Amino acid sequence: MFDKILIANRGEIACRVIRTARRLGIRTVAVYSQADADAQHVRQADEAYCIGGPRPQESYLRGDAIIEVARNCGAQAIHPGYGFLSENADFADAVAAAGLAFIGPSGTSMRKMGSKAGAKELMQAANVPVVPGYTGADQDPTHLHAQADAIGYPLMIKAAHGGGGKGMRIVRDSDEFLANLESCQREARNAFGRDRVLLERYVERPRHIEIQVFGDTHGNAIHLNERECSAQRRYQKVLEESPSVFLTPELRQAMGEAAVMAARAIDYVNAGTVEFIVGQDGRFYFMEINTRLQVEHPVTELVTGQDLVEWQLRVAAGQPLPLTQAQIVQRGHAIEVRLYAEDPEAGFLPGSGKLERLRLPATDAHVRIDSGVVEGDTVTIFYDPMIAKLIVFDADRPKALARLRDALAQCDIAGPKSNIEFLEHLARHPAVVAGTIDTGYLDRHLDEFMPQAHATDSDLLLAASVAQLIAQERTTAARATASSDPGSPWAIADGWRLGHGGRRSLAFLGRAGRVEVHAHGSGGDYRIEHDGQRHEILGARLEGAGLSLRIDGRARRFDVLADDTAIGAATAEPRVVVHDGARRLRLEPVAMYRHEQAATAGTGDKVVAPMPGRVVVVRAAVGDGVESGQEVMVIEAMKMELSLKAPRAGTVTEIRAAAGDFVEADAALLLLASEG
Known part of the structure; x- marks a missing residue:
């Protein structure tokens, strides 16, 4: 058995290998990118070394750097995990040439099986049933389009060296083929370093x-x-x-x-x-x-x-x-x-x-x-x-x-x-x-x-309200205990005021919008009003994560997904999450009298980045006329491509990002001339 291995990957698979290796008495070496300096696989390994920048091409896809680390630290083998270089035959060969064991198949086997095209041809020769398709080396778009038309639609384009659903497209019409091919090849090239594709007939409902x-x-x-x-x-x-x-x-x-x-x-x-x-x-x-x-x-x-x-x-x-x-x-x-x-x-x-x-x-x-x-x-x-x-x-x-x-x-x-x-x-x-x-x-x-943005379930809302009321009471009691007058009547959070009965009002923001409730009572017994309805809550107890109570005579139990330390702490939990075993409700408490501005889609004069990412391609130029829904830019984030489209027809007046640029979420990337 090995004394020390290097793990050429990150995330949960790296942690998984580290756990098994430690159980077997094997020391582990991790490699990491600049973005992963504080990652768990770095913290859990016996040794760890930075091998480059945050993008995979700058780090986890650098086989030479990984092998150099393995040599320098005395590792005897390299575990590739999955993704990155795990199915790269050249990397497997390079590991073997360096006198190290590759924890996986040989480069020779990978070349026969790792390529979807090669594996399919091998199976066909061995009389294993295969789906009709094209696996040839000629990757000219015109040739591929002709092959697709011959195979028939619906048809699937697949990255020959891919996996995990990356570099795959279904094409249902010949007119859609070339655009899908270009996108598929680009995604495959960015994710796996190779853009060869294969074509196969799409089997319905498999x-x-x-x-x-x-x-x-x-x-x-x-x-x-x-x-x-x-x-x-x-x-x-x-x-x-x-x-x-x-x-x-x-x-x-x-x-x-x-x-x-x-x-x-x-x-x-x-x-x-x-x-x-x-x-x-x-x-x-x-x-x-x-x-x-x-x-x-x-x-x-x-x-x-x-x-x-x-x-x-x-x-x-x-x-x-x-x-x-x-x-x-x-x-x-x-x-x-x-x-x-x-x-x-x-x-x-x-x-x-x-x-x-x-x-x-x-x-x-x-x-x-x-x-x-x-x-x-x-x-x-x-x-x-x-x-x-x-x-x-x-x-x-x-x-x-x-x-x-x-x-x-x-x-x-x-x-x-x-x-x-x-x-x-x-x-x-x-x-x-x-x-x-x-x-x-x-x-x-x-x-x-999909979760539905319908009216909030009454029992879940009542449970969330009670959890918030109890949290407020515990917070007030904790503050009073720490004060110079712990016996003060102001230490009771029951909403009492001179001249009228105690009433507390709560407001939340949820999927269905703003919700308001009004409560009378304290200590687990409340009368709660919401949307014209009145409900009697009796015997409410919040013990750990469990909330038990009686709603209009019906005994119910809910889980409150909150930090144990938040209940009774000096500050309230910033959100309330309750679960009845089948459904969950997540609410954000807000100030009762805060005026909520209506959400608007803006003027429709700009295209914004929906999340941080890297611009892959810009499909418009200043002065171009674009149609509503026309693709004007593509960004890449989380190993996937996102198509950004014009919000309306108009003329491009400014482009604020170029291919290769990294952009932040909500950044305006392209502007259209104002209407009117």
Whole structure:
């Protein structure tokens, strides 16, 4: 076994490898960019070295710098994680040439499997079913367009050296092909350093099922069963699980055998994933092979009881696979979702900023958290905005789904916006509960999964109000205790005033707008008025995160997602978040008599950056006439491209950013001549 390894990656996968290596007595070395100087993988590793600037091209994609660090610090092997250089055959060869072990397949295997085009051709030669398409080397746009027309539409353009949903486009009409091709190639070039694409016919309503394979240097190759990843949005996986409810035992066996056959055909070593599209008729087609560990590998670990990172380290050190195919046992059901800093209500726009609050469920035999950040860390614009992976396990799928819903209810993130509520809707949606979701369902029915800006639920609002009232009373009592007159009647926060009954008014801002409530009483017993209705609240108690009370005679319990220290502290919690086990309500307390200005869209004379990012291309010039909705600029942030469009027809009078510039959120990038 190795004494010291270097991890050529960042985030949760780097932290994951560090944990396993430490358990095995292996010292770890981290590399980091200038943007990651305070990152968790840097803090957790035994040693860490800066290798360049914040952009991946300046740091994590610099294979020569990574190898130099490994040599200088005495590391014996390099673990590539996933993304960045993990599927770069040239990097794998360079690691081997430097006398180091690459914890993954050889460069030779990568060249056969790492390229989607090459892997597809290999499978076709081995009589594995493949989707009709074009995988040739001729990448001339005119030639690719002709091939697309011959294959027919709908058609998918895919980055040949990509993964994670980057560099993928669906084209449904020939007229849309060239624009999608250009965008796909540019995104692939920025994310993976290569812009080759392949074309394939798009199979309507397929299931996405992948098989985990493993090989060693002793000629052994096995699979560890399947993961279903059919819940996707724009080809980004949002929920992964094992086992698949769609597969029959016969289909599972056939797909497993096909995956192992592919691994044996090229003497595959280490962890890999063979991905298949499965039609509604049960026919499966080879899609691609990922020559690395997958983000969703924890679900396989939980249902098999194996540590796949440990397997990787042992195989790379020359040891045989720990188990044979017959010894692989699958038990229970595991599900994974990914918590992202993104705004689902704004088209899943990636977010950035400091994690002012990060509350995740406690881990145990049923709940696992893989994360590369902690509260107080910053989600930067330069990398994927994933905050954590939440993985649950139980005896069967219904119980695992219940675990997932309960775990999500305990999550709370403040700072950048997050997708928690979206995931809560996902975990309860009938298509997910019934196991019938296909890869395009989310995109076709996205509104079914989105939080709705309707009138605030009465019971949730009452619970939030009571939590705020109790917090105010505790804050007042704490201040009184610390004062020179702790027995003063002003230490009672009941709203009493001479000449009239005690009344306290609260105002909040929420998704549905401004909300006002008026309360009489204190100490857990209140009469609350809202929207012309009066409610009696009795016996309210806030103990830890649990709020119990009686609303108009009905006993209810809610979770209040707040810092334990905030209750009774000198300052009030800046937001109120309550959860009833199925729904959450997030409110921001505001001054009761503050006048709220109506939100306006402005004059429509400018195009602004929706988030911090780098300008990729400017498609307009000063003096140009543009139409409403016309693309005028493209920016890149969080490894994805965002198209900025003209808000109205007009003439461009000023452009304030050029290709390559970094811009801040809300910065005006392009101005139009004023109307009138």
